[in-house]
Amino acid sequence: MNNVFNQFQTNIEEIKKTHLITKSLHLPNPSIIDTSNVLRSCIVLTVSALDHLIHELTIVGMKEIFNGIRPTTPRYDKQQISLAFFHGISHSPPLISFETELREKLGWQTFQRPNKIKEAISLFHPVQLWQQIAIVLGDSETNIKNQLNLIIDRRNMIAHEADIEPIYKTKRNITDYDVEVSIEFIEKLGDCIYNLVK
Secondary structure: OHHHHHHHHHHHHHHHHHHHHHHHHOOOOOOOOOOHHHHHHHHHHHHHHHHHHHHHHHHHHHHHHHOOOOOOOHHHHOOOOOHHHHHHOOOOOHHHHHHHHHHHHHOOOOOOOHHHHHHHHOOOOOOOHHHHHHHHHOOOHHHHHHHHHHHHHHHHHHHHHOOEEOOOOEEOOOOHHHHHHHHHHHHHHHHHHHHHHO
């Protein structure tokens, strides 16, 4: 799991460097070069880093259960396996076939919203996720979930609506502060999740 978390940290550091582009320009007149889309990309990439972290932790955790390194969970025990998996283990090592099965099954899912993250983690760990996150971060579950949902909502506005406000047909405002708060929150959240389940 260390490699998974190291990749998350690398992703976050790359996003921070991308964000520095807007800060380093310090343009007196933003109409010369509009850097707001760089800020928008940072929001999208930050959510992507969290989603990737949860996917990879889940796959590694489930593989550890499969290998007998980690105890099973009720959700793990209820997972269905395709016939292709059984066909695959006759041609390649079972763990490789199992990972292929997991990537196919989980690859299309998004693990961004609080309930989806909790469902993914429960596939390999019994932790009361949001209760423990609230304790570690020193805030209420509601506040933490709300902050995550606001970031996901903004990411969706950017990714699916070109960040255009539907009534006035103009781009929504975005600031360096919006990006800094989002990156900092996702970085702390990812760190907390990793430390709870590793």
